[in-house]
Amino acid sequence: MTELTLVQAINRGLQQAMHDDADVVMLGEDIGLNGGVFRATDGLQKEFGAERVIDTPLSETGIVGTAVGMALYGLKPVPEIQFQDFIYPAFDQIVSEVAKFRYRSGGQYPCHLVIRSPYGGGVKGGLYHSQSAEAYFAHTAGLKVVIPSTPADAKGLLLSSIYDEDPVLFFEPKRIYRAVSGEVPDGDHRVPLGVAKVVREGTDLSLFAYGAMVHPALQAAETLASDGPSVEVVDLRTLSPLDEKAVLASVEKTGRAVIVHEAPRFCGYGAELAALFAEKALFSLKAPVARVTGYDTPFPYALEHLYLPNAARIVAAVRTTMAAG
Amino acid sequence: MTELTLVQAINRGLQQAMHDDADVVMLGEDIGLNGGVFRATDGLQKEFGAERVIDTPLSETGIVGTAVGMALYGLKPVPEIQFQDFIYPAFDQIVSEVAKFRYRSGGQYPCHLVIRSPYGGGVKGGLYHSQSAEAYFAHTAGLKVVIPSTPADAKGLLLSSIYDEDPVLFFEPKRIYRAVSGEVPDGDHRVPLGVAKVVREGTDLSLFAYGAMVHPALQAAETLASDGPSVEVVDLRTLSPLDEKAVLASVEKTGRAVIVHEAPRFCGYGAELAALFAEKALFSLKAPVARVTGYDTPFPYALEHLYLPNAARIVAAVRTTMAAG
Amino acid sequence: MAEARAAPAEAPVAANEEPPLSDVLSAYRTMVIARVMDERCLTLQRQGRIGFYVPMQGQEAAQVGCAWALAEEDWIFPAYRELGVALARGIPIPLLINQFFGNSGDEIKGRQMPNHYGYRRFRFVTASSPVGTQISHAVGAAMAARLRKDPIVTVSFFGDGTTSSNDFHAALNFAGVFQAPSIFFCQNNQWAISLPREKQTRSATLAEKAAAYGFPGVVVDGMDFRAVYRAVAEARTRALAGGGPTLIEAQVYRLGPHSTSDDPRRYRSDAELAEWRDRDPVARLKQELHEAGALTEENDRAIWEAAKEEIARAVEAAEKLPSVDPLSIFDDVYAQRTPSLEEQRAGLQRELAAGGEPKR
Amino acid sequence: MAEARAAPAEAPVAANEEPPLSDVLSAYRTMVIARVMDERCLTLQRQGRIGFYVPMQGQEAAQVGCAWALAEEDWIFPAYRELGVALARGIPIPLLINQFFGNSGDEIKGRQMPNHYGYRRFRFVTASSPVGTQISHAVGAAMAARLRKDPIVTVSFFGDGTTSSNDFHAALNFAGVFQAPSIFFCQNNQWAISLPREKQTRSATLAEKAAAYGFPGVVVDGMDFRAVYRAVAEARTRALAGGGPTLIEAQVYRLGPHSTSDDPRRYRSDAELAEWRDRDPVARLKQELHEAGALTEENDRAIWEAAKEEIARAVEAAEKLPSVDPLSIFDDVYAQRTPSLEEQRAGLQRELAAGGEPKR
Ligand SMILES: Cc1ncc(C[n+]2csc(CCOP(=O)(O)OP(=O)(O)O)c2C)c(N)n1
Ligand SMILES: Cc1ncc(C[n+]2csc(CCOP(=O)(O)OP(=O)(O)O)c2C)c(N)n1
């Protein structure tokens, strides 16, 4: 066990995989000599060489397209997109190729790669350094979507993603890259994909969150603990495939659900959770399902503190939900 | 009034706009001399010249990027993407630029353009000529998303889109380009954006659909009419901004909802509708909300008849919902 | 072979690579099979027996010539029009025909439209429809092969229109920077559906675009089997010697429609077509073989007859095969079906058990 | 000015365009303001008074030289590093400073990070962060202007790294095909964050990439105000005469970090930096003006003092301005707020009324 920040845990996870498996290669902008703009890949080019930690030209299309070719050949590429906001030039490669290669080839060509990218707000990044684009990828059949919230999960989910047979979009909450630290198991630590985690037990209401939002959710639950309802907090960890059983179990137990994410609400990931409850847990619901999310606007710069969900807003939503039934 | 197929109605709408407003220009692959691979733009280059109906090189990035520049300058461009499946190379332009120009410029630079593209299955198009990608765009703040289901609406919504101040993604159900025809008003016919339409009244259950799926939904309602429940069918027409009032009114009246779309279910557009009901109409719901959708797989070729929702599958979902409460 | 060398070749190149005559005869046979199969499939589509077809007539010499200059171990990244390459690779005719039918003999399980096939054991990667995406894949695979010290090259196939795609730019740039052992084989068939070559881009040739990425570009007469073979062999030798990538522009002509959904009379002249028909690559190679004394009229007739028969047999067999398993819809989305896919699968299973398949 | 003309110029070009000396002096003043403002803003960021900053030192002559050769009516499509262009356009200093503070005097309403501004009345289009997207916009606007018969050109600004982007390829190709009256002004400052120019692409120059699109590409010493001015004036004349687009590569150097988040010592040498510092474009133009007898040391001091003062005043004023209206979050998503946005806005309004603003 070592005490690490979340970004250090990512770095150790990458190092572990590159050390253990010669097929693991990384490619992206500024990841080599510069160690990544967030230092997630710091020291890795020095350790593993420029043939395995590849500084690429400025083209996300090229980064992902090249990684696909490497994956088809049998490597385990881990391309980095510098900010999730810049993943769109690679969208065609991801949606048309990465997601569909196994299917369209009748299983002949798996496309196992892990696209890492920092996502989310809270770093004064404005419209183009703050986005939460997970819903686009969760809606795309053939992709897995993973978002860790703690250093230990970050390393463990990353290693599981690298060794998974399917393509994984691995989104890292940059806001808590350094703000959150914790004990991380040494070595080849794995946390299974597709398994949500109840990070706080409760009986009256379930809060569903992932990534950076797990922390204000926990904070809200704590705030309410003294005199308010008993709030359960579920960290989804893998957004796709969703751990349906776990989320349904929680909502069936508590009868109330509040969903938290940074992305805009309309057709956001939270909609799927709410839809699931309306479909499969309707008769357990004692109160309307609430969503505490980013607004349906682009991500603002000066007003990001108002845009982002925070503990106070979550507390208010919990109170409203409790009052409603 | 003239009896037209859906694709003819689109053609007449385009012609009307180009005739009335010199700022309307079109650009895309094969839209000029060839009249579009579905003939939606047939005859327009001949009538309005190659400077206003522009055959472009094979680049969706270039098509949309160029259209954005034209819009900024003050024209009303109507770019065509040959198949919605090929919109992804333009995804960066659409999500980063089209959607955010007005916002990021503090209102100085509206970006009024209409991206037309045929979508959906039923034409034996396999993975890459059948997709329904509406959820990606509906989730993107700053865009409007419109999908017509009849020739009259196709023309009327298209003209409203062209004259709207905001960017519109206008998706055309290619499966019924020729299969559906009807009376279409001549001249500058407009159908307002943001207004859903109850296309069949009913009291027991609401079917929500759009585009090509409105027709099997209506068929299912008819099938059930003789001895089954009384089914209301709501054609959304504008997916974003959603006509919340209309859909809530319907579900509050009937107490039951079945949502139909071709796209995969997970994080699909239907999730937002179901979430809305779980949030704002929970206590009106007598039965779980059901979704009849494409499966969470890429779109298959040989088995598309099994993949696509049809009237029988909708009837079954309605029966199950009625039985559930 | 007109050369538009963009940058000086940097590695030694074996000069005058020539295929042996017996090899050329066998290549000719492959070109004939491609031609016959192409015509047969157009008919099958018109008769409604297959759903769609992308013909390649006029591009036989370019495709077979290119494939002939490669080693079996080289990886092919095709677009949707590479029947000649597939046949040259040795992919069995029945396998291809079954794919066009999308039946239970289709190894990709009826998942894709006709022409969008691929077979791992033939190092012929499964094609998709979005143009250009395969070009980046070929570069990545070449880099991967080099990392593993496998002495192979990768070859991507694409058309003139596809030079405008995002991936063309990204892939050639990466290949230049990383000196990937990859050959970019552009079949300039003069049209991208209805857009003529000169409206696709303003450069004089497509080959010269290689200069923008710092490696050689070569124009070759794609109607000339030997010229194509030589250009590819040279590029391959250079790539294996560490000399980096090459862009080859094979100038050909799409004699047929873009696909069975297309009507070329809307946008191009009969005169243009006639002019190119006179340069038919199959007829030309026949003539060359004839002149070299390697092919008699009689042998030639036998070659055509054998091709027709083999294809007829494959079609007949294909039509007898059952359709694909309905429940296979849910396979290969992921390595394992997710719980949610299992649930959807069970739903379809119940539906099928209750009411039978809905009509197609 | 080294020329890497890719294709022969097709329209007559006015030779030897030279700015009058008085104009050059005024350009020099603008370059000084840019330099002073840049340094001031780096300090403001270090002091935590603004959140972020993208410096442009080393690129003053290229930016001001380019802008100086344009007409007021021409449209500018900047990236995020174009302070010199903005000032040359006459955008008032306080407007820019307010944008860096994202306060209520920021005409774009605090929506974007510093440096991502734009003002319609100055025909200076609002920048975004994703690199390259503006290049296509410039082509589209040029085509629109021509359609309306407006005798203007559009100019896109971008860096060496951005030549790898999708939009660079798409935009230059469209511009070539449609002969758009557009100038592509690439500031090759030798670095794309940590990636040096020679690892970005293997072509010898960036300018020669124009050949791939069938129009001229020109390399110019971007540290030389007059050389830049001439190259742009020439390209502009050609474009207006119907001679199509030009790619100009101005060779400059990014003397500072990529942004305030960047530490260039991780990837580049002091020696390289020192070498380029010796070619400081501001010092060079000062020297030239001095030699021409147009500038004394005393005048120069006054210019620097005036710049400092003006900027100090703007900063002081900016810090006194209130922050942006919280409810403006919901404006400008659409022309009209949707019902759902009204509802979200009302929610925030209630929140603010109840508990005050959450802490930043
Ligand atoms: C990204 C994308 N956009 C549009 C299409 C539709 N489309 C299919 S083929 C084609 C033309 C391709 O031309 P070219 O590259 O010259 O190849 P050819 O068909 O001539 O062999 C177009 C526009 C597509 N498949 N992919
Ligand atoms: C599409 C995209 N990918 C990545 C980034 C992150 N990024 C910002 S600037 C930059 C380098 C740009 O280099 P260049 O074009 O040379 O311009 P310069 O910053 O040197 O002026 C990168 C990689 C981005 N802004 N957009």
Ligand SMILES: [Mg+2]
């Ligand atoms: Mg072609």
Ligand SMILES: [Mg+2]
């Ligand atoms: Mg640069």
